[in-house]
Amino acid sequence: xxxxxxxxxxxxxxxxxxxxxxxxxxxxxxxxxxxxxxxxxxxxxxxxxxxxxxxxxxxxxxxxxxxxxxxxxxxxxxxxxxxxxxxxxxxxxxxxxxxxxxxxxxxxxxxxxxxxxxxxxxxxxxxxxxxxxxxxxxxxxxxxxxxxxxxxxxxxxxxxxxxxxxxx
Numbered sequence: 302x303x304x305x306x307x308x309x310x311x312x313x314x315x316x317x318x319x320x321x322x323x324x325x326x327x328x329x330x331x332x333x334x335x336x337x338x339x340x341x342x343x344x345x346x347x348x349x350x351x352x353x354x355x356x357x358x359x360x361x362x363x364x365x366x367x368x369x370x371x372x373x374x375x376x377x378x379x380x381x382x383x384x385x386x387x388x389x390x391x392x393x394x395x396x397x398x399x400x401x402x403x404x405x406x407x408x409x410x411x412x413x414x415x416x417x418x419x420x421x422x423x424x425x426x427x428x429x430x431x432x433x434x435x436x437x438x439x440x441x442x443x444x445x446x447x448x449x450x451x452x453x454x455x456x457x458x459x460x461x462x463x464x465x466x467x468x469x
Contacts, residue, residue, distance in 0.1 A: 325410060328381045329368035329463050331400070332393050332417045339437040340464065341420065343367045343388050344449045346433040364447050365460035366414075367435075377413050385417070389435045390424040393417035401466055414463045440464065 332341040344364045367388040371380040381395050394417060401414040427435070434449055443464045446455045456464070 325371075326377065327368060327370040327410070327412050328377055328384060329366040329412060329414045329460065330381050330385045330393075330395060330417050331366055331414060331463060332385065332389075332391065332420050333440075334420065334437055337418075338439055338441075340440045340443055341367065341389060341391065342436055342438050342443060342447065343432055344434045344436065344447070344454050345431050362452070362454050363457045364449065364454040365457035366463055368414075378415075381413075381415050381417075386423060387428045388432050390422055390427050391420045391435075392423045393420040401463060403462075412459075414466075 333339070334341075342364050343366070345362065347361045367385050368381065369384045369388070371377060375383075377399070378395060378397060382392060385395075386392055396416045396418075399413040400416050401412075403412045403414075405411070436447070436449060438447065444456060444461060446453050448454075
């Protein structure tokens with residue numbers, strides 16, 4: 302396979318594209334701290350099985366914005382709140398209009414990215430078993446691999462444009 306000679310971060314990008322093939326919509330939430338200089342990143346440990354319907358694979362370690370796929374017929378804002386709480390233990394005031402919408406016509410999939418402000422801890426523990434931690438990171442430094450508790454996590458390539466898009 303041609304991608305096997307690429308660095309691990311490239312594999313994540315290939316797999317993340319494939320993972321979305323059978324999905325119709327997903328959400329990402331860019332949560333800003335009170336100073337509007339830091340964003341909340343989620344660190345995921347490997348071992349998360351992704352099943353596209355056509356094939357299954359194990360997703361590797363990485364970090365990015367909280368979010369995930371919507372349940373069938375789920376309102377995007379409801380899904381954004383659900384994913385945010387499940388993956389971080391935080392809720393926030395999510396701006397109803399997405400700041401970015403990416404349509405991937407070749408796979409019939411849409412990613413809606415929302416800004417969120419005024420974060421507040423609503424749950425003591427993170428519900429998603431694949432999330433190993435969350436961290437507030439200066440937005441200007443959130444484009445590279447991150448060290449979290451002594452381990453390096455690559456930023457998911459599909460999240461990079463959502464992190465870089467400036468609009469505090």
